[in-house]
Amino acid sequence: MKNLLVVLASSAYVSAAVLWNGRFQDYSTSADFDKWSWSNQIGSYQTYIYGNLHGETASSWLTLGSGFKNPATTSENQGIKIKINASSTWNGGPMLRTELLPQTTNSLSGHLYFHVSLQIPTVNPPDPAYEHQIVFWEGHFADIKYGQLSGQNGVADTLQVISGGKSIWSVTPVKGTWYNFILETGSPGGLWVSTGSNALTKVYTGSLNGNGGTDWHIGALRLPLNGVTQQITETDIFYSGIYVEDSGPTTQP
Numbered sequence: 001m002k003n004l005l006v007v008l009a010s011s012a013y014v015s016a017a018v019l020w021n022g023r024f025q026d027y028s029t030s031a032d033f034d035k036w037s038w039s040n041q042i043g044s045y046q047t048y049i050y051g052n053l054h055g056e057t058a059s060s061w062l063t064l065g066s067g068f069k070n071p072a073t074t075s076e077n078q079g080i081k082i083k084i085n086a087s088s089t090w091n092g093g094p095m096l097r098t099e100l101l102p103q104t105t106n107s108l109s110g111h112l113y114f115h116v117s118l119q120i121p122t123v124n125p126p127d128p129a130y131e132h133q134i135v136f137w138e139g140h141f142a143d144i145k146y147g148q149l150s151g152q153n154g155v156a157d158t159l160q161v162i163s164g165g166k167s168i169w170s171v172t173p174v175k176g177t178w179y180n181f182i183l184e185t186g187s188p189g190g191l192w193v194s195t196g197s198n199a200l201t202k203v204y205t206g207s208l209n210g211n212g213g214t215d216w217h218i219g220a221l222r223l224p225l226n227g228v229t230q231q232i233t234e235t236d237i238f239y240s241g242i243y244v245e246d247s248g249p250t251t252q253p
Helices: 002-012 030-036
Strands: 018-021 045-049 062-065 079-084 096-102 111-117 132-137 143-146 159-163 166-171 178-184 190-195 203-205 216-222 235-244
Touching: 030 045, 045 111, 079 096, 079 216, 111 132, 132 235, 159 178, 159 190, 166 190, 178 203, 216 235
Parallel strands: none
Antiparallel strands: 018 235, 045 096, 062 079, 079 235, 096 216, 111 178, 111 235, 132 143, 132 216, 143 159, 159 166, 178 190, 190 203
């Protein structure tokens, strides 16, 4: 009986498959981001949303390095610093933005686990007077945001996850600390969170009001203050451990 139980347990176990891997292992230098185009869709990321009014390239805003990854993540050797500044207007609009999107033929829809770790750095952190959308789907059914939400008054040094127009998790972030997230789409859905090297735990169970998809934005989109984009100095956010798996989830950063 004992051997039979072992066999049954082994046959029932199915390891999680990574449907899209955005952990920067196939990028040697930041210049590799410049190789992607609509006619040459190579690499792990689409790279077309960035300040592009003055001849800038994607690599003008994206810097790879071991200092930009969560040290607890052993599955990658580098992370990324994503930058915006006063020249980061995209297509002449009022928003400042530099973003990456998955380049994959997989749909990334359904009951999946979207992993991302991020850090608000001690040097060049975002201005908390502005709303920064730093991880989101185009449909905005689950957003990670930093700063004062647009249309509200005051300054909010707040990192939060918003779904269905409500905050389902928030914290005053410690600058220089890694925050790890899993956005679980589909059903049952939910949010997993940890800091540093700690295992992620589920802090919210429920629908994130969407089933995921490839239109998933990693980076900084800063909304204008009172309808006018202000002049700013460089703003940086670090990202690491980005991938999507179909089961599990893997709870180590």
